[in-house]
Amino acid sequence: MPYEPPPHLASLTLAQIAEQVEARKLPPVEGWAPTKMGESGMRIAADGTWFHDGSPINRQAMVRAFSGLLVRDESGRHWLISPFEMLSIEVEDAAFVATDMVVRQENGGPALAFRLNTDELVIAGPDHPIVARGDAETPALYLGVRRGLDARLNRSTYQQLAEHALAVSADQADDDWTVSSMGETFALKP
CATH class of the missing domain: 3.10.540.10 (duf1285 like domain)
Structure with missing residues (x-):
């Protein structure tokens, strides 16, 4: 049976993303x-x-x-x-690379879903934290995947997350550089 990659992340609802995660x-x-x-x-x-x-x-x-x-x-x-x-x-760095991200609403709160370079989908939250490493000059963002493994956000995914953080901070009139997903808040500064 040939491999059928999941649909484009932007076209999926949060429920469909969760189904894809469960199906793995x-x-x-x-x-x-x-x-x-x-x-x-x-x-x-x-x-x-x-x-x-x-x-x-x-x-x-x-x-x-x-x-x-x-x-x-x-x-x-x-x-x-x-x-x-x-x-x-x-x-060398992380086992996976996060290559895409979308923001969806879940019960009134945001959910951040990521596609990895292996076509796997991961929803950030308590079991899949976003962690900032490095320093203020050279920060790097990682997503917890499973079994102690991380995915480093590539440049475009990092930019997607930064744009989301800017939009959230503008709405809340602060410059906290945090994002929330599935009820958890994650700092984007090391």
Whole structure:
């Protein structure tokens, strides 16, 4: 069966986005107890490109499949997990890149939904926080995805979020640089 990417994010309602999120079937890696450890020979570049033994992985279906097996442990190391082995993977910045964003209203409050470079959809909120890192001169925004993994907002998505923050602060007559989603408020300044 060929892969059917989700519809364009801007055309979806919040309920449809939530359906897409629920429909994503991820392997139950939390329940696996692999006994063998090793190196995968894989790397995820800061721009989200996946490499194996120095060559880019050009098949998006492979990247999507591997991304479902990816975790980050408490020490910050990234691993590809199967029922039988854990293979380390080098990640230059974040495991994912957020490539698009929309704002929807949910029960009177805003909801911020993001599309990742793997076509996965994530709604910012208590389980998926937006975190500002870096410093005032070189800030970077990240979205919590799952299993300790983050997505860095690319330039255009960062700009979409900044424009939303400016519109919100203008409506509220403040310059707080915060945004809200699913009842949580997130600071956009490190």
